[in-house]
Amino acid sequence: MELRELRYFVALAEELHFGRAAQRLEISQPPLSRAIARLERRLGVTLLERTSRKVTLTESGSVLLSEARTILGAVAAAERRTQQAAxxxxxxxxxxxxxxxxxxxxxxxxxxxxxxxxxxxxxxxxxxxxxxxxxxxxxxxxxxxxxxxxxxxxLDTETLYTEGQVAILPASHPLAGRSRVRVAEVSALAELPMARWPGPGGSYPEGPGVEVRNLTQLFQLIALGHTTVILPESAGTDLRRDLVAVPVPDAPPxxxxxxxxxxxxxxxxxxxxxxxxxx
Missing domain, CATH: 3.40.190.10 (Periplasmic binding protein-like II)
Known part of the structure; x- marks a missing residue:
């Protein structure tokens, strides 16, 4: 496989549209189509299902997408780190x-x-x-x-520290005055459904809570009475005045x-x- 083919495939797999992928790659559609067809012939598998209405990844395509991202990431990292060494x-x-x-x-x-x-x-x-x-x-x-x-x-990792968790609540909420709450109590707040974070692929789990991507957005939504969340203790320091952090002893560290x-x-x-x- 060639790196160029992998770049073309990743763009198409992420866009699922030949026109958008070609525009993103700054090429015309025919070279993109030929590169994908050549890659499929070389591997002996179908990577994408094409209809007049949509393009979808096959199971083999999903595997190659994950592997190709890793390969291209490693190449980009090698280039940047080699340049840094100088x-x-x-x-x-x-x-x-x-x-x-x-x-x-x-x-x-x-x-x-x-x-x-x-x-x-x-x-x-x-x-x-x-x-x-x-x-x-x-x-x-x-x-x-x-x-x-x-x-x-x-990744390689080294452990730094472990901490408990707290529930972040509007200062006016009845549970805000408690010295501690249980996970079940926070999860049962129908008026404040738990916020949902994106997974590794960027997609959100199913649920009634609002979708959030960072703490600034999350804290504003909690202050407005739209959601709540259980977070590590350190995230509850220096909170804005309209929020309160209440310890949740039974939450996993x-x-x-x-x-x-x-x-x-x-x-x-x-x-x-x-x-x-x-x-």
Missing amino acids: QQRPRLVLAVKSGTGGEFLAKLLDAYRLDPGAATVDLMLCEAHQPQELLMCGQADVALLHLPFDSTAG VTTVIGWPSQSRLRAVADLVRLATCL
């Missing part, structure tokens, strides 16, 4: 979900700046489902991840880890990880 002072991209990390993140960055050989750290604030994707596609070098919510497939691609050999990553595990 720089006098390397740059490191640290991916963190918006609104998370808090005090630990600030402490880590402050301590790392004091290291004489420290790389320049570019902080990439991302949405809920993105950290692992950013690492695998080479856009980030290292990330803070939260178990059991984030996937660590294809959340473990924060620092993760990086298994094939990474960047010294700057190793130095940052070593420092993070010592804090």
Whole structure:
């Protein structure tokens, strides 16, 4: 398989429309169609079902999409990291979900700046489902991840800390004055259905709660009385005045880890990880 063919296939598999995929690739449709047909002949499988109305992925196509994203991500990562190696002072991209990390993140960055050989750290604030994707596609070098919510497939990790969870509620809600609540009590709030986060593929699970992608959006919706959520304790610090964090002792603990691609050999990553595990 050629990288060009894989790029063409990924674009078509994500767009599921030859015209849009060709426009995204900045080519005409005939070369795209020929490349996909050639790829199918080489593999001996049908990757896409085509009708006059729509294009859909076959099971084989879904497998190749996942594998192709990994391959193209590894190539992009290799290119960027090779270029970084030639720089006098390397740059490191640290991916963190918006609104998370808090005090630990600030402490880590402050301590790392004091290291004489420290790389320049570019902080990439991302949405809920993105950290692992950013690492695998080479856009980030290292990330803070939260178990059991984030996937660590294809990554090496080191555990940083474990914490309990809290329910984030409108300050005016009857449960806001409690010293603690149970998961069942929060889940049973019909007037505040639990918010839904996107999964690794970006799709949302079924349910009545609102769809959210980051904490800024989520907290505004909670303050307006549209939803609630159970989050790690650290996400409940420095809340806006119209929200309250109530401990949920029976919620499973959340473990924060620092993760990086298994094939990474960047010294700057190793130095940052070593420092993070010592804090």
